[in-house]
Amino acid sequence: MRVTTSSFAITALVVAVGSSPAAAQPADAPSATRPAPPTPTPSPSPAPPAPPVADPADDPAARATQLADLADAVEDLQGENEDLRSEVDDLRERVAASRPPTSPNALNPQITAFLNGAARFDDQPVYTPGGERIDDRLFMRTLELDFRAAVDPFADAVATLALENELGEGWGADLEEGYVVVKRLPIVEAAPLGLKLKLGRYRAPFGLANRIHMHDLPWSTRPLPISRFLGNEHGELFEGGWNPVGADAEVILPTIVDGAVIEVNADIVDGGDVAWSGADPEAHRHLGYLGHGNLFFTVADAHDVNLGVSAYAERGARPSRLFGVDLLYKWKPIAAGEFHSVVLGGEFMWGDRRFARDGDAADAPTGHTTPWAAYGFGQVQLSWHAYLGARFDIAQDPADDRLTTQVAAGYLSYYTSEFLRFRLGYEHRWSDLPTDDGIDSAIAEINVVFGAHPTEPYWVNR
Amino acid sequence: MLRSPFALVATALVALALAAPTVALAGPKKVPVVTTLNVLAAVTKAIGGDRVAVTALAKPNQDPHTLVAKPTYKVAAKNARLFVELGLGLDGWASAVTDASGNPDIQAGQPGRVIASDGVATKELPTTLSKSWGDIHPQGNPHVWLDPVNVKQIAANIAAGLGRVDPDGKATYDANLKAFQTKLDVALYGQALLDEYGASKLERLSRRNELIDYLKTKGTYDKLGGWLKRAEPLRGLKIVTYHKTWIYFCDRFGLAITGEIEEKPGIPPSQDYLAKLIARIKAEGVRVLFVDPIYPSKDGAFIAGKTGAKVVASPIDVGGAPGTGDYFALIDTLITRSLAAAK
Numbered sequence: 001m002r003v004t005t006s007s008f009a010i011t012a013l014v015v016a017v018g019s020s021p022a023a024a025q026p027a028d029a030p031s032a033t034r035p036a037p038p039t040p041t042p043s044p045s046p047a048p049p050a051p052p053v054a055d056p057a058d059d060p061a062a063r064a065t066q067l068a069d070l071a072d073a074v075e076d077l078q079g080e081n082e083d084l085r086s087e088v089d090d091l092r093e094r095v096a097a098s099r100p101p102t103s104p105n106a107l108n109p110q111i112t113a114f115l116n117g118a119a120r121f122d123d124q125p126v127y128t129p130g131g132e133r134i135d136d137r138l139f140m141r142t143l144e145l146d147f148r149a150a151v152d153p154f155a156d157a158v159a160t161l162a163l164e165n166e167l168g169e170g171w172g173a174d175l176e177e178g179y180v181v182v183k184r185l186p187i188v189e190a191a192p193l194g195l196k197l198k199l200g201r202y203r204a205p206f207g208l209a210n211r212i213h214m215h216d217l218p219w220s221t222r223p224l225p226i227s228r229f230l231g232n233e234h235g236e237l238f239e240g241g242w243n244p245v246g247a248d249a250e251v252i253l254p255t256i257v258d259g260a261v262i263e264v265n266a267d268i269v270d271g272g273d274v275a276w277s278g279a280d281p282e283a284h285r286h287l288g289y290l291g292h293g294n295l296f297f298t299v300a301d302a303h304d305v306n307l308g309v310s311a312y313a314e315r316g317a318r319p320s321r322l323f324g325v326d327l328l329y330k331w332k333p334i335a336a337g338e339f340h341s342v343v344l345g346g347e348f349m350w351g352d353r354r355f356a357r358d359g360d361a362a363d364a365p366t367g368h369t370t371p372w373a374a375y376g377f378g379q380v381q382l383s384w385h386a387y388l389g390a391r392f393d394i395a396q397d398p399a400d401d402r403l404t405t406q407v408a409a410g411y412l413s414y415y416t417s418e419f420l421r422f423r424l425g426y427e428h429r430w431s432d433l434p435t436d437d438g439i440d441s442a443i444a445e446i447n448v449v450f451g452a453h454p455t456e457p458y459w460v461n462r
Numbered sequence: 463m464l465r466s467p468f469a470l471v472a473t474a475l476v477a478l479a480l481a482a483p484t485v486a487l488a489g490p491k492k493v494p495v496v497t498t499l500n501v502l503a504a505v506t507k508a509i510g511g512d513r514v515a516v517t518a519l520a521k522p523n524q525d526p527h528t529l530v531a532k533p534t535y536k537v538a539a540k541n542a543r544l545f546v547e548l549g550l551g552l553d554g555w556a557s558a559v560t561d562a563s564g565n566p567d568i569q570a571g572q573p574g575r576v577i578a579s580d581g582v583a584t585k586e587l588p589t590t591l592s593k594s595w596g597d598i599h600p601q602g603n604p605h606v607w608l609d610p611v612n613v614k615q616i617a618a619n620i621a622a623g624l625g626r627v628d629p630d631g632k633a634t635y636d637a638n639l640k641a642f643q644t645k646l647d648v649a650l651y652g653q654a655l656l657d658e659y660g661a662s663k664l665e666r667l668s669r670r671n672e673l674i675d676y677l678k679t680k681g682t683y684d685k686l687g688g689w690l691k692r693a694e695p696l697r698g699l700k701i702v703t704y705h706k707t708w709i710y711f712c713d714r715f716g717l718a719i720t721g722e723i724e725e726k727p728g729i730p731p732s733q734d735y736l737a738k739l740i741a742r743i744k745a746e747g748v749r750v751l752f753v754d755p756i757y758p759s760k761d762g763a764f765i766a767g768k769t770g771a772k773v774v775a776s777p778i779d780v781g782g783a784p785g786t787g788d789y790f791a792l793i794d795t796l797i798t799r800s801l802a803a804a805k
Binding site for chain 2: 083086087104153156183184189190191193194195242252255259263296297298301304334335336337338339384385417419450452
């Protein structure tokens with residue numbers, strides 16, 4: 001509509017401006033009115049003399065006024081035209097700003113690669129549980145590839161493929177995690193209690209550290225309770241933990257106290273797929289049941305507390321149970337929170353274990369132990385780049401609860417950014433097992449993350 | 463023996479589920495809105511008025527780039543009817559929160575999700591994408607709210623979102639939007655200039671950064687008022703900022719950014735870089751340093767000590783400093799502090 005009006009005005013103005021001074025337009029004629037054509041004068045009879053007509057050319061003041069008016073009109077129209085052009089430009093910019101990505105790659109999964117290597121230097125021979133000697137060696141420990149994307153409006157999928165150092169056997173490919181998270185169904189628009197179903201292979205929600213991949217751990221080695229009770233065939237230096245095939249249901253309970261969040265996981269997993277079961281084939285013939293409850297609350301904005309309880313049970317001829325309690329405290333100031341923090345935490349596990357003694361045959365005699373294990377750690381952030389921490393582990397042997405091993409460790413981590421980390425650590429080990437006793441080790445680690453980095457678990461600094 | 467812990471948990475779950483309706487009934491009937499940033503909460507309150515109950519997840523002095531989502535966030539989001547994020551990769555953790563909430567109404571693309579920066583033209587669009595440039599944003603510099611002109615668009619997006627989830631209040635939201643935008647125009651240009659040219663023309667000239675020249679050409683510069691008039695002494699003032707936060711504010715009010723204290727976005731400075739920056743500040747006569755309170759003050763203080771430049775503690779979010787309780791107070795404070803430092 002504005003364009004039409006402007007066009008009309010411009011046309012009229014052009015007509016007006018097109019009238020030359022020689023056109024003898026009256027000085028007071030409207031500028032947008034074309035002068036009438038001259039009337040024919042032939043007449044058979046003499047006409048009286050016409051009255052004198054005022055010629056604008058003869059009135060400089062009137063002409064100056066007319067020109068000034070015209071100049072103003074032109075300027076206004078130019079301004080209006082400029083505004084309209086500007087408005088079109090703005091609209092183009094806004095359309096461009098809100099244009100969705102056109103690359104077909106936009107629908108591919110986010111891909112992130114994690115590369116982790118370590119070197120260790122020891123004062124005596126060190127062996128893995130499998131008997132491989134690993135002292136004074138350098139290792140490329142793992143390359144993990146993480147793929148994640150929405151499957152459809154109802155589900156997301158994650159696949160984490162790991163190329164791991166299988167000591168003595170070269171490199172092995174492993175499905176570290178591969179699962180789908182169903183958030184809702186077409187027939188259930190909103191899942192009750194925010195229910196999410198995780199189906200596939202995933203790191204079991206038992207305790208705190210088991211859920212964290214090695215490259216995200218604040219230490220270079222897995223704590224003894226994780227390694228001994230949940231799983232690590234190659235020892236604490238290599239990727240391990242418990243990642244069964246199963247189904248996990250996670251809900252957020254209704255808020256009772258403002259600021260406190262209670263989450264509950266209930267899982268059914270392939271029984272026996274955990275170090276706690278040992279090599280007992282019987283355990284794999286029965287389902288395993290896992291539950292985890294987590295209470296989180298924040299005090300004065302900067303202090304986060306996380307308290308968790310876990311329980312796992314297997315039925316069958318050799319029923320076993322494992323329980324755990326975990327605690328995490330984190331202080332991170334609101335302002336400049338990327339520069340200072342303190343983290344304290346730990347886990348305690350105990351259980352009632354029945355297993356195949358003296359071999360893994362189905363008719364092997366049943367062993368029974370009630371071991372426990374625990375670790376605690378603390379970490380202080382010294383600057384944006386540097387973190388200093390310490391950890392202490394103690395664990396009884398699941399197969400013989402009279403044998404205890406302890407580890408004291410200290411470490412210094414240096415991040416160039418959240419994507420590249422160097423770490424130096426020292427560990428001392430005491431054990432009732434002579435081959436594990438009195439070992440002093442220095443460990444250097446490098447961790448690289450490249451690609452589309454996924455959101456980190458909330459408790460990890462960086 | 464084995465059944466007892468599970469039975470206890472199951473009983474507790476049932477009890478809590480039964481208690482839930484009571485909790486829900488006791489709650490307010492206002493439209494629950496969750497925003498990532500406080501500035502978005504402030505604009506939402508201005509548009510929504512008494513019809514909305516707004517919760518901002520980030521704290522005013524918390525670095526929104528690196529904030530890690532807490533479990534309490536997903537509980538807030540679970541109950542929200544509208545979730546407002548800025549977008550442009552600044553609050554990238556928002557999706558982690560909405561995903562974890564299990565609330566289908568606020569997922570991406572749903573009516574209850576607002577990307578507040580939609581339609582805002584961004585600056586500093588990267589020509590190449592590489593982590594070697596530090597923490598870059600593929601869609602351009604995300605600190606768009608520090609230009610009041612952009613906040614008019616942000617407010618319009620929020621009003622549209624509120625209208626979608628609460629159609630009964632749409633007329634109220636539209637009226638409040640108009641009042642908010644007019645208040646912004648008056649605050650930015652002054653009433654006299656607004657009366658002379660109207661908001662539409664002033665906004666277009668502002669977007670092209672031609673307003674001041676235009677007014678001088680037309681001889682109407684004396685009608686300029688508001689923030690732009692107050693900020694007159696700041697035009698051409700050379701500053702160094704801690705992070706690449708201030709391009710929108712500086713372009714609007716005429717300050718010239720000479721460099722950043724961060725070596726690359728998201729990467730704190732090394733000693734070598736600081737030495738070079740100090741030399742540059744001296745050579746170019748930079749007199750003012752903008753250091754956002756979300757970053758440590760020591761680098762700014764160190765540079766100030768070596769160069770004589772003054773440090774402006776420059777809050778980037780509503781509530782980030784005393785007296786910045788809404789968006790107008792935030793911009794007022796920034797101009798006031800800048801003027802004081804520029805003297």
